[in-house]
Amino acid sequence: MPHTELRFTVEGTAAAVRDARRRISSAVISWQVPVDRDLLFRLELVASEMLTNASQHAGGPLTVESRAERDSGLLVLTVVDAGRARPRPCVAGCDHESGRGIVLIDALSLFHGTEYTDSGKRCWAVLPLSGHAAPDGEEMPGNAEKDGRRDGDSARWTATEAGANLLRLLFPTFPAT
Known part of the structure; x- marks a missing residue:
């Protein structure tokens, strides 16, 4: 079985978010797990929102982890940052450029959450691999x-x-x- 885990650290900048999103997507494709265009789109959007939230609200270096669990048909994406504030949905007006990240993550993942670590927090989201629905x-x-x-x-x-x-x-x- 090909390697199905990825871990790397990036700075909390917009350019780093873009590059990290592409790196995650490329890694998942290379793992030869069942993925389709829809999953890759959702994965990139969830990764982008998680990384953007972390960079805007915590700053500093961000650790990205992603892994595919073939047996359960799930893909887990994690972003670790030094912030202590739990991400919360907010009401964004139609003219606002931000404020929809948590709502998007909620809509595009099976489930997601946050846990505190000794040095900040770890936010995670779980997406289904293509072709893995509940019987x-x-x-x-x-x-x-x-x-x-x-x-x-x-x-x-x-x-x-x-x-x-x-x-x-x-x-x-x-x-x-």
Whole structure:
């Protein structure tokens, strides 16, 4: 299997964001994982928004990590910066040039989040690899009803093996199954 991980550091500038976006896209193509034009477009847009947010709000060097997890059919993109402020959606007027990044990331990824590190924060987004959709009829955790209530109302939930693998990718201290 080809190498399916990328990690590099860039300065927090507009030119660096553009170059990083292209570098991520090129790396994913070289990994020979199932990608199509739609995924590459979404990946580049999500990467651009994450990097732009980090450069505008945290500045300094930004660490970019990307990896493909073939078994679960997921692509994980991470940007680490020295800022402590959690990215938040804001209301942007039609004339505003910025303020839509988090809304775009939310719309284009399966899910995304932020976790604090000792030196700042790590923002991540997960996108599906092309051709990897949930099997027909498969319920996502929290969607099935039990005794008139939804699983999401319960204090407990379970992850599929693919979900557990993803959690281990995002959070290396997640327990092994």
